Amino acid sequence: MNKKSKQEYQKMVEKASPNSNLILDCIKAFVIGGLICCIGQVITNLFEYYGFSQNDLGIYTSSVLIFIASFMTGMGWYSKLGKFAGAGSVVPITGFSNSITSPAIEFKKEGYILGVGAKIFIIAGPVILYGILTSMAVGIIYYILK
Amino acid sequence: MAKRIGKQSVKFDKSISIKSTAATVGPKEGEGPLGKYFDVVLEDILAGEKSWEKAESKIVSNNMKLAVEKSKIGMDKIDYILAGDLLNQGSGSNYGVRDFNIPFFGLYGACSTFGESMCLGGILIESGAAENVLVGASSHFCAAEKQFRFPLDLGTQRPLTTTWTVTGDGAAVLSNEDNSPYITAITTGKMVDLGITDANNMGAAMAPAAAQAICSNFKDFDITPDYYDLIITGDLGKVGMELTTKLLKEEGYDISKNFTDCGVEIFDPVSQDTHAGGSGCACSATVFSSYFYEKVKRGELKRILFVPTGALMSSTSVQQGESIPGIAHAAVIENKRGNN
Numbered sequence: 421m422n423k424k425s426k427q428e429y430q431k432m433v434e435k436a437s438p439n440s441n442l443i444l445d446c447i448k449a450f451v452i453g454g455l456i457c458c459i460g461q462v463i464t465n466l467f468e469y470y471g472f473s474q475n476d477l478g479i480y481t482s483s484v485l486i487f488i489a490s491f492m493t494g495m496g497w498y499s500k501l502g503k504f505a506g507a508g509s510v511v512p513i514t515g516f517s518n519s520i521t522s523p524a525i526e527f528k529k530e531g532y533i534l535g536v537g538a539k540i541f542i543i544a545g546p547v548i549l550y551g552i553l554t555s556m557a558v559g560i561i562y563y564i565l566k
Numbered sequence: 567m568a569k570r571i572g573k574q575s576v577k578f579d580k581s582i583s584i585k586s587t588a589a590t591v592g593p594k595e596g597e598g599p600l601g602k603y604f605d606v607v608l609e610d611i612l613a614g615e616k617s618w619e620k621a622e623s624k625i626v627s628n629n630m631k632l633a634v635e636k637s638k639i640g641m642d643k644i645d646y647i648l649a650g651d652l653l654n655q656g657s658g659s660n661y662g663v664r665d666f667n668i669p670f671f672g673l674y675g676a677c678s679t680f681g682e683s684m685c686l687g688g689i690l691i692e693s694g695a696a697e698n699v700l701v702g703a704s705s706h707f708c709a710a711e712k713q714f715r716f717p718l719d720l721g722t723q724r725p726l727t728t729t730w731t732v733t734g735d736g737a738a739v740l741s742n743e744d745n746s747p748y749i750t751a752i753t754t755g756k757m758v759d760l761g762i763t764d765a766n767n768m769g770a771a772m773a774p775a776a777a778q779a780i781c782s783n784f785k786d787f788d789i790t791p792d793y794y795d796l797i798i799t800g801d802l803g804k805v806g807m808e809l810t811t812k813l814l815k816e817e818g819y820d821i822s823k824n825f826t827d828c829g830v831e832i833f834d835p836v837s838q839d840t841h842a843g844g845s846g847c848a849c850s851a852t853v854f855s856s857y858f859y860e861k862v863k864r865g866e867l868k869r870i871l872f873v874p875t876g877a878l879m880s881s882t883s884v885q886q887g888e889s890i891p892g893i894a895h896a897a898v899i900e901n902k903r904g905n906n
Contacts, residue, residue: 424774424813426761433762433770436808438726445723493719502721509721518721526717529617543720 449508452501456512460485482513489514493521519543568692572786574779575753581903582688583745584738585698586637587855590629592707592733595844595852598833603856604734605632611708611733618709619653619661622735626651626662626704629735633855634700637739644668644739645696648687650679651704651847652731653713658704662735668700677772677801678755678876679703680736680851681895685752687740688897702737703874705846714765714881727767729803729829729845730838736851738859747862751898753783757878759891765884769806769829769842772875775892776802777813779873783896784819791821795867798858799894800850800874801829803843828853828874850874862901869900 464481472480492498498518502509509515520540527539541548569577589604596607606629613621626649634641647666650673651658663670675682683701690696710731711718740749758775776799784790791797791814802810807827814821828850829843854872861867879890 424760424816429760429774430762432809432812433767433805436805436812437767437770438805440723440726493721496719498721499719500721503723505721506723515721518719522717522719522721525719526712543716 445506448504449506451508452505453508453511456485456509456514460512485513486517489517490521493518494525498522516544516547519547568689571751572782574756574782575751575786576689577751577787578688578692578749580692580742581744582691582749583741583743584747584749584859584899585639585741585743585745586633587736587738587859588629588633588636589736589852589855590625590632590734591848591852594707594730594838595732595734595832598838600832600853600857603860604852605629605856608733611706618706618712619657622651622653622658622704622706622709622733623661625706625733625735626659626702627665629704630663630666630700630702630737633702633737633739637698637741639698639739639741641666641668644698644700646671646687646690647700647702648673648683648690649700649702649704649737650674650683652676652710658706658709659702662704673703675874675893675895676876676878677705677845677847677849678874678893678895679847680854681800681872681874681897684738684740684749684872684897685754685895688749688752691740691742697742699740700737701740702735703847703851704735705731705733705848707731707733707846710846724841725766726841727764727769727803727805729768729801729842730833730840731846732801732832732844732849732852733846734848734852736848736853736855738855747859747899747901748903749897750900750903751787753779753786753896753898755779755894755896757891757893759889761889763884763887763889765879765890767805768801768845768877768890769803770809771877771879771890772802772892772894773806773809774813776806776810776873776875776894777817779894779896780810780821780871781814781817781819783871783898791819791824794824794869794871794898796858797821797825797871798850798854798873799825799827799829800876801843801845802827802875803829803841803845804835805842806875831857862899865901868902869898872897872899
């Protein structure tokens with residue numbers, strides 16, 4: 421068995437391993453992702469209707485979506501949605517909320533400092549770090565060009 | 567005395583009896599096709615504990631006691647415990663047996679641990695160092711996901727090649743008494759690594775090791791696949807089974823007619839959404855300790871080759887881009903001694 425080359429075996433594995441249905445997954449992600457964005461738009465419009473200032477609409481909408489996703493995570497519903505929708509429920513801000521709430525729940529048993537405190541950003545951490553770094557870089561470029 | 571055969575195998579001279587077995591599983595396993603064969607099916611995956619890790623240790627403790635009870639040997643006659651699990655530092659087993667007050671060897675062979683414990687238990691009895699040995703292996707779906715993958719509530723999709731870690735514990739009492747069935751020979755596996763780096767395709771990572779161990783067993787004892795009524799691997803799943811069959815075919819052995827896998831048997835992939843099959847130390851341990859043990863004991867299967875398989879990576883090694891080596895330990899289990 422050790423005589424078989426790794427490349428040969430890799431080919432065998434690729435042949436034997438089933439792939440998920442890319443087109444179907446894309447459609448599901450598009451529909452659910454779009455639906456989440458539509459819900460966001462409805463929330464924005466509602467805030468606007470009740471006379472909230474234009475500048476604050478984004479923040480209020482995000483907060484509501486984050487709350488809903490955290491609540492759904494706590495109830496064990498978001499993982500079911502994620503299984504169905506894939507990237508459709510990962511990419512919107514609700515996915516970000518889920519990625520912070522789920523480790524918080526999972527690591528609560530190790531305590532609030534070394535458990536929740538240390539592990540809460542275990543999934544979202546890279547997004548936050550590189551998000552900030554990228555925006556800094558863009559900010560500097562913008563400053564120079566301006 | 568035991569006789570070393572070929573490069574990897576040992577044939578036992580004494581009677582190494584599997585006096586009794588016990589299998590405890592979680593709710594999902596209980597709903598699977600083998601549900602009715604398990605001794606205990608838990609209704610609560612936390613087993614009344616506060617954490618999954620504590621639940622696993624409680625399952626280990628209770629199930630091992632049950633195995634000893636069924637053997638009618640008595641806990642004070644157990645000379646050694648050999649057990650292992652997937653958690654860091656083997657904590658599932660360590661805490662599980664901490665109140666037993668019996669000499670203990672903690673093992674780690676990933677999902678091959680049950681095979682490892684049976685092989686070593688057989689050697690201990692054969693050598694005269696022990697008369698009765700309690701062996702076992704456990705895993706817990708939630709605890710394993712937490713350690714190796716993502717938080718449970720994270721909304722992700724599992725690739726179709728992934729397997730589902732079995733929650734439970736399988737244990738057996740090995741004894742030098744003359745009671746069917748027997749472990750008559752073992753083939754100790756080697757580390758085999760054909761460069762698989764995808765931790766979501768453990769069947770592919772373990773298949774070369776399984777094929778190597780099975781092939782060595784055939785060569786060492788100069789036998790063909792039909793020597794066994796059934797060849798049963800641990801947790802290769804659908805993908806790994808297909809690859810193992812192909813790899814052995816290339817070596818000139820056709821095992822397609824009498825080959826199955828505990829991971830494929832334990833779940834119904836369609837209704838239970840488990841993808842490629844079951845995995846984890848408890849997969850081979852519980853399926854053998856219930857379903858297959860009874861079949862061999864009753865003589866429905868006269869001779870089997872039981873081959874638990876393990877993928878020996880850590881979450882750190884995977885992150886550092888290391889490939890995943892596999893291992894498989896084979897035990898020949900027979901309804902009668904002296905068939906060969």
